[in-house]
Amino acid sequence: xxxxxxxxxxxxxxxxxxxxxxxxxxxxxxxxxxxxxxxxxxxxxxxxxxxxxxxxxxxxxxxxxxxxxxxxxxxxxxxxxxxxxxxxxxxxxxxxxxxxxxxxxxxxxxxxxxxxxxxxxxxxxxxxxxxxxxxxxxxxxxxxxxxxxxxxxxxxxxxxxxxxxxxxxxxxxxxxxxxxxxxxxxxxxxxxxxxxxxxxxxxxxxxxxxxxxxxxxxxxxxxxxxxxxxxxxxxxxxxxxxxxxxxxxxxxxxxxxxxxxxxxxxxxxxxxxxxxxxxxxxxxxxxxxxxxxxxxxxxxxxxxxxxxxxxxxxxxxxxxxxxxxxxxxxxxxxxxxxxxxxxxxxxxxxxxxxxxxxxxxxxxxxxxxxxxxxxxxxxxxxxxxxxxxxxxxxxx
Amino acid sequence: xxxxxxxxxxxxxxxxxxxxxxxxxxxxxxxxxxxxxxxxxxxxxxxxxxxxxxxxxxxxxxxxxxxxxxxxxxxxxxxxxxxxxxxxxxxxxxxxxxxxxxxxxxxxxxxxxxxxxxxxxxxxxxxxxxxxxxxxxxxxxxxxxxxxxxxxxxxxxxxxxxxxxxxxxxxxxxxxxxxxxxxxxxxxxxxxxxxxxxxxxxxxxxxxxxxxxxxxxxxxxxxxxxxxxxxxxxxxxxxxxxxxxxxxxxxxxxxxxxxxxxxxxxxxxxxxxxxxxxxxxxxxxxxxxxxxxxxxxxxxxxxxxxxxxxxxxxxxxxxxxxxxxxxxxxxxxxxxxxxxxxxxxxxxxxxxxxxxxxxxxxxxxxxxxxxxxxxxxxxxxxxxxxxxxxxxxxxx
Numbered sequence: 001x002x003x004x005x006x007x008x009x010x011x012x013x014x015x016x017x018x019x020x021x022x023x024x025x026x027x028x029x030x031x032x033x034x035x036x037x038x039x040x041x042x043x044x045x046x047x048x049x050x051x052x053x054x055x056x057x058x059x060x061x062x063x064x065x066x067x068x069x070x071x072x073x074x075x076x077x078x079x080x081x082x083x084x085x086x087x088x089x090x091x092x093x094x095x096x097x098x099x100x101x102x103x104x105x106x107x108x109x110x111x112x113x114x115x116x117x118x119x120x121x122x123x124x125x126x127x128x129x130x131x132x133x134x135x136x137x138x139x140x141x142x143x144x145x146x147x148x149x150x151x152x153x154x155x156x157x158x159x160x161x162x163x164x165x166x167x168x169x170x171x172x173x174x175x176x177x178x179x180x181x182x183x184x185x186x187x188x189x190x191x192x193x194x195x196x197x198x199x200x201x202x203x204x205x206x207x208x209x210x211x212x213x214x215x216x217x218x219x220x221x222x223x224x225x226x227x228x229x230x231x232x233x234x235x236x237x238x239x240x241x242x243x244x245x246x247x248x249x250x251x252x253x254x255x256x257x258x259x260x261x262x263x264x265x266x267x268x269x270x271x272x273x274x275x276x277x278x279x280x281x282x283x284x285x286x287x288x289x290x291x292x293x294x295x296x297x298x299x300x301x302x303x304x305x306x307x308x309x310x311x312x313x314x315x316x317x318x319x320x321x322x323x324x325x326x327x328x329x330x331x332x333x334x335x336x337x338x339x340x341x342x343x344x345x346x347x348x349x350x351x352x353x354x355x356x357x358x359x360x361x362x363x364x365x366x367x368x369x370x371x372x373x374x375x376x377x378x379x380x381x382x383x384x385x386x387x388x389x390x391x392x393x394x395x396x
Numbered sequence: 397x398x399x400x401x402x403x404x405x406x407x408x409x410x411x412x413x414x415x416x417x418x419x420x421x422x423x424x425x426x427x428x429x430x431x432x433x434x435x436x437x438x439x440x441x442x443x444x445x446x447x448x449x450x451x452x453x454x455x456x457x458x459x460x461x462x463x464x465x466x467x468x469x470x471x472x473x474x475x476x477x478x479x480x481x482x483x484x485x486x487x488x489x490x491x492x493x494x495x496x497x498x499x500x501x502x503x504x505x506x507x508x509x510x511x512x513x514x515x516x517x518x519x520x521x522x523x524x525x526x527x528x529x530x531x532x533x534x535x536x537x538x539x540x541x542x543x544x545x546x547x548x549x550x551x552x553x554x555x556x557x558x559x560x561x562x563x564x565x566x567x568x569x570x571x572x573x574x575x576x577x578x579x580x581x582x583x584x585x586x587x588x589x590x591x592x593x594x595x596x597x598x599x600x601x602x603x604x605x606x607x608x609x610x611x612x613x614x615x616x617x618x619x620x621x622x623x624x625x626x627x628x629x630x631x632x633x634x635x636x637x638x639x640x641x642x643x644x645x646x647x648x649x650x651x652x653x654x655x656x657x658x659x660x661x662x663x664x665x666x667x668x669x670x671x672x673x674x675x676x677x678x679x680x681x682x683x684x685x686x687x688x689x690x691x692x693x694x695x696x697x698x699x700x701x702x703x704x705x706x707x708x709x710x711x712x713x714x715x716x717x718x719x720x721x722x723x724x725x726x727x728x729x730x731x732x733x734x735x736x737x738x739x740x741x742x743x744x745x746x747x748x749x750x751x752x753x754x755x756x757x758x759x760x761x762x763x764x765x766x767x768x769x770x771x772x773x774x775x776x777x778x779x780x781x782x783x784x785x786x787x788x789x790x791x792x
């Protein structure tokens with residue numbers, strides 16, 4: 001939970017009835033006056049109407065609200081999907097006294113069914129009536145965006161600019177269909193910093209590249225992903241100077257990384273959070289290819305599940321990804337223990353290393369492939385029977 | 397089992413003791429005199445010494461033998477791996493009265509351990525002493541190359557050229573670590589056709605592209621894959637003419653496709669063989685991208701496991717692969733039943749379609765993405781809890 005919420009925001013969450021379980025499924029984040037907002041969205045050709053809607057609106061300096069429904073993703077394209085999305089924006093705008101194009105929309109949950117507007121429409125009145133600025137309000141909204149998540153995903157940072165404090169808080173959802181480029185992942189980051197929409201766009205794009213674009217659960221890029229940064233401008237701290245702007249960008253990036261790591265950590269059925277650190281590649285792009293190949297390999301993921309220090313699966317995944325390197329320079333550490341060096345396995349006690357892997361929820365794979373300048377980091381989950389059970393039965 | 401073995405080959409398989417289970421683990425295929433051989437090998441940077449060895453030797457018209465050990469993949473590079481591989485070729489050459497560079501080597505099984513030469517060395521004498529040309533000998537060899545496979549993988553074709561028959565037979569192994577580009581897959585195709593080494597190379601490369609390069613289990617490309625075509629030249633049928641050569645190429649391709657399909661059908665824990673047929677793409681390359689994205693999606697694979705007609709997961713996988721298409725032209729059939737058309741789900745009974753999927757081991761995904769000329773086919777397995785259990789426990 002954040003220490004201090006940024007000024008100028010109100011939050012609410014309600015159960016509209018979209019989720020048959022009766023859980024919270026409709027969230028609203030509103031600013032007290034026009035605010036700056038910028039976003040980054042899924043690059044999937046097949047995407048929800050809400051993605052097109054938000055892409056048209058942001059970046060903006062006239063943002064007023066973000067409405068998010070969970071339980072049904074409105075992933076339907078076509079007239080009905082668009083019309084339902086527009087209705088969500090229009091109803092929200094009416095409730096808060098704004099124009100529809102000041103309202104962004106996120107939608108997450110099952111794909112393939114039209115939105116049940118009979119629940120959504122009264123739900124939007126309800127949630128607008130509940131708006132408030134307490135931590136409880138924030139938490140309720142953060143809960144209402146979840147689907148298969150097992151817990152809240154929030155993060156926050158505070159930076160000092162002169163005598164003033166600027167607050168950055170974020171909430172996210174996502175546990176499955178997490179691809180390497182923004183999967184079924186929604187995140188919103190709020191700050192009271194006073195920045196323009198162009199700075200907001202630059203900051204959030206960089207933060208996405210360093211965080212949400214580096215996590216995966218199963219590599220399936222979703223239709224509905226989005227990350228929005230909202231800046232209320234309520235802080236009087238001067239943020240024009242390069243240093244303060246950099247500090248803000250760093251705080252947003254750190255918040256996003258902290259949120260992003262929570263996604264594979266909460267990956268469906270995950271028993272390990274895997275961090276993959278590639279160094280010494282010929283370029284960052286090569287390092288990234290290697291990290292993604294390792295993160296996407298079901299054989300690596302099941303080895304992690306089994307606490308198996310299986311260097312062969314890791315090194316061979318690096319080998320087929322298209323990045324070039326010399327085998328004789330490859331070295332691998334698992335949770336700090338060297339298991340492979342100079343292109344050869346080293347003599348280590350499998351039982352000891354397996355025990356180390358078992359005792360830690362975090363698995364750190366450090367692969368050095370040479371002495372080049374290229375680095376990359378990636379986070380993923382392991383692959384368990386619970387994941388398979390969940391995703392072969394998940395139809396309602 | 398093949399109807400008629402090609403002339404000019406002898407086969408054997410023994411249990412050398414590499415597999416602790418005592419199962420057959422060493423196979424030898426020898427020609428009675430110098431033969432033509434051509435191969436296609438893994439493109440993984442990280443690969444076994446045997447791959448380098450075979451790549452140096454083939455294509456050749458002085459081939460005499462292929463020795464294959466299973467149970468331990470000799471995936472180790474470096475001096476010890478190379479030396480062990482050379483020993484396998486040298487010992488085999490001694491036994492059959494040939495030179496080492498007339499002997500190809502395949503090695504499959506666990507990666508990460510040096511070959512136990514104390515078992516392999518006497519095993520090579522044994523297996524050479526067992527050589528014979530009966531169907532039993534062929535079957536024993538085909539059994540000795542298996543690792544986690546649940547059954548023999550063989551296929552055969554006969555073509556008529558004038559009054560003569562030419563026989564094509566193949567054996568393969570592979571059930572896990574099957575990537576889209578030749579994973580832990582070994583296959584050998586034998587024919588008595590009289591062709592030169594350049595024709596053999598062309599034929600086997602085309603056959604690989606249409607077959608083994610289109611199957612996947614989990615998309616992890618292995619270190620040891622190879623496909624070798626051996627032509628004994630014992631048939632007196634004239635194969636110089638274009639038509640006869642095309643018929644032979646077709647027979648080799650069909651044999652390879654039949655072998656290749658058996659791999660995901662026997663995928664570790666598989667309960668469905670999934671055939672993905674893409675049509676109407678802007679190019680074959682685009683169609684191929686789409687097919688591979690669908691085949692690699694754990695969400696698609698688990699939906700198939702659960703007999704879930706989940707068009708959303710399939711269509712969204714197509715959407716993120718980088719191929720360009722118009723959503724409004726997308727249509728999807730599952731086992732012949734249209735579930736999505738003109739970019740929209742159609743009204744179908746989920747229960748009925750789910751029942752159809754459940755009753756069939758074969759799942760056919762037919763996705764049309766427009767009216768372009770691009771097509772592609774791909775085969776994969778579904779993803780089950782048994783796969784995960786198997787691959788998180790498989791350390792010995």
